[in-house]
Amino acid sequence: MKRGAALIAGCVAALSAAHGAELRATVRDEAGAPLADAVVVAVPEGAARSLAPRGHVEQIEQIDLEFVPGVKAIRAGTSVSFPNRDRVRHHVYSFSAPKRFDLPLYSGTPPQPVLFDVPGVVTIGCNIHDWMIGYLYVAESPYFAKSDAAGAARIAELPPGRYAVRVWHARLTGAESSTRRALDIPAAGAAVEWRLPLKPEMRVRRAPAASRDGHY
């Protein structure tokens, strides 16, 4: 089946050879249910690390006391701004090895975005809102995508070639490297699927908001 699909994909890719190949990844959990917010990365073999051009700024907003989006993938070298859309202030921080940063209690948008130039996963939290967790996946290659609700992630315009594809999820049990696959991506494109073992969801309970009349 895969061969067939690959063939068709290859045909399509041939038609769009000018646009590059497409990697269609499907991420499921162990039970087979589609998994969203998984980041698929395709790293061309042998390619040197490259950074994103300067001046590219992404953002992770704080809306309604949550990081939006909860999971974001950027290319290493991208700066991310953290605009606070809430009426309350937030203290955004991360102790992750790729980037330690600390935005003390602020409202609005901090003047300087934060540069993330080390690939890896940066776990972002808010000091005063324990449940606010955001994941910033800093990819080392420009070829990455986040899976949607259907568990589908499409990486477009891949130069055909040999790639090491990996997938990451916040609840992934084990190392990301264990998901690595070597994949030849022809011009027609390729598909890849993972079933990932996951840790259980461990959400910190969101504190209830105080209402005006003193009741919860």
Added chain:
Amino acid sequence: MRLRSLRSRIVLFFVALLVAMQGVALLLVNAANEANVRATIRQELEVGLKVFTRLVDANHARLTQAAEILSLDFAFREAVATRDLATIESVLANHGARIGAGRAMLVSLDRRIVADANDARRVGQRFPVQWLLDLAERDGRAAGIVLLDGQALQLAVVPVRAPTPIAWAIFGLVVDNALARDMRNLSTLDVSFFTRAGSEWNVLASTAPPELLGALRQTVALAPEARQADGGTMVGGAEYELLLLPLESHGGGPILAVLGRSLDEALVPSHRLRTLLILLLAGSVGASIVGSVLIARGVTRPLSTLSDVTRRLEEGDYRAPVEAGGPDEVRELAQRFELMRVAVASREAQVMHLAYRDPLTDLPNRVLFNDRLQTAVEGSRRSASMLAVLLMDLDRFKYINDKLGHHVGDLVLQGVAHRLSALVRRSDTTARLGGDEFAILLASTGMDEAGRVAAKIVAALEEPVRVGEHSLDVRASMGVAVYPMHGDDAETLLRHADAAMYAAKRGNSGVAVYDPQLHEHREDHLSMLSQLRAAIDRNELRLLYQPKIELSGETTVGVEALLRWAHPQRGLLTPERFVPFAEQTGFVRTLTAWVVGEAVRQAAAWRAGGRKLKVSVNISSQDLLSPGLRELVSASLAEHDLPARLLCLEITESGLMQDPAHAIEVMKAMGAAGVERSIDDFGTGYSSLAYLKHLPVDELKIDRSFVRNLVADGKDRAIVLSTIDLAHSLGLNVTAEGVEDQRAMDLLAHLGCDMIQGYLVSQPLEPAALETWLDERAARELQRQS
């Protein structure tokens, strides 16, 4: 106290009842109390358990909270994220101290000890309590009691989030004696923690005193699995209620919490209550003994009083009234006794009265009279004075009774009694001895006075007694005996008075005073009577025969049989020496029977021998009136084959007059049988001419008293003449008795007398002598005629 007495029974019963009831109450209260205490203690244990559990939970919560607070501290989180070990350790120590945690450490996600505030040597080692971390990973946090390095710790594990968990922060509270004591203060239970290593149970912490720990350990070793030892548990000799609570044992060795309460302690108040109850029991037993003794006495004392009373009544003491106090029932009983006493006393008086009084006349009776007589005799003896006994009966009473009926007789007796009573002094006693016999006791009276009184009484009784329409003559005969002349005891006096009375009766004199010479001693009479009875058997009785001759031809027409008694000592006794008392005893009938039989036999013998002699036999009024006379006569006649006309029955005039009607009948019957009949001693009895007219007799015998002085006394002569004429006029023969001289005989012949009898003719002769006399007379006659 004997168990049979009412008092002891009452007391014993009430005391036993009280003891039983109180004893039962004591046992029940005690048992209930103890059960209550145990139940209370068990409840307390349950509550204590809840408190204990809550305390443990509270500690866990406290630790967890502190750990959480710590884990959220940004600076701490930064220190942890940057692996700033020194900072981490000091923060742990600081926070640990804040909450009084004995242990504080940080464990990495791969379960190695990153920092330990208490023991730096542990850093890098694997955290030994894996299960707690498992729990923390599963639930987000965890708390539990664990064994760590031989210590029991309450641990709380909390993730350090930055923002995702990067390490575990762990706080611990050491389970030591202090903790146990705190728990005891709150839960009021003794708290001990044990752990088992192999088969040995070791104490981790305890509030129990050290000396108890060994015993506690043994107890625990016996029942480690039991949630609750049932009932009490003996620990080192004291009783406890225990709860065994296994805490989390996850391989590190089981930890057992033992919660306990000393029953003995808790039972102290109930033991005090028991002692109180026992005292109460003892006290009330004492009180009840006293009380029931008193009440019992209240009943038994009056009862014994009444019992004394009945004893008195039994002994005849009716005088004292019956009284008793005490309860109503006893008083009522006493009242009834009193009524009884009165009734009995009254009845006894009645009985006494009946016993001593004659019911008809209300005079003293024989018994009372004898009694008084004896007393009077003794009194007279002492005071050396005289007294008199008057004995009297009514001569004509039998006649009145028979003629007019017993009712009239009774009224007559009452009238006589009344009259008598009026005639004597109050100090004298008048008594009715029975029948028509009355006796009077004259105290302090001499012979003259007694005689006067007797005469007065007899005179008074000459006056007729009025009964209804009858006016009856009740002539009395009275005998007088005086103490000490006529006897010195009651019996003798009575006897002599009686003899005197009979003498008076016979002599028709009204009153007779006892004369020892005239009235022979009764003893003699009595002995003579018994001898007389024997006399018949011993052939001491004889019949002498005195011939009767006809005056006209001087032929012997018959003989009169005269009874003689050949008394061994006294010689030959004439009838008046022994017949009177034979008459009194009724023995005369036996005598007469013998006489009749013997006379008939003799007459028959003579007839057989050619001498036709009519035998005359004297019979008394008793014989005449005796129902067996006719039979006796006819039987004798038949037996000896004597024609009836050869037998003649002689009865005195006075004897006939005893019961004239009856006498007439008998005489008629005799006559019908062919037997001849004579009236003896004619002229000395009470016959009236009217009776004479009716008397069926064949012969009249003129009494010797008229014949004796016939020649000299003109009156006697006149009487004899008229008697002869009278007799002849009535068709009767006349015989004169006691002819002693020829002149009398001649005169009698002249006067027309038919036959004579007397010494002139012959004295009474023995049969053989009579025969000889008859033969001589016949020979002389023959001689005269030739």
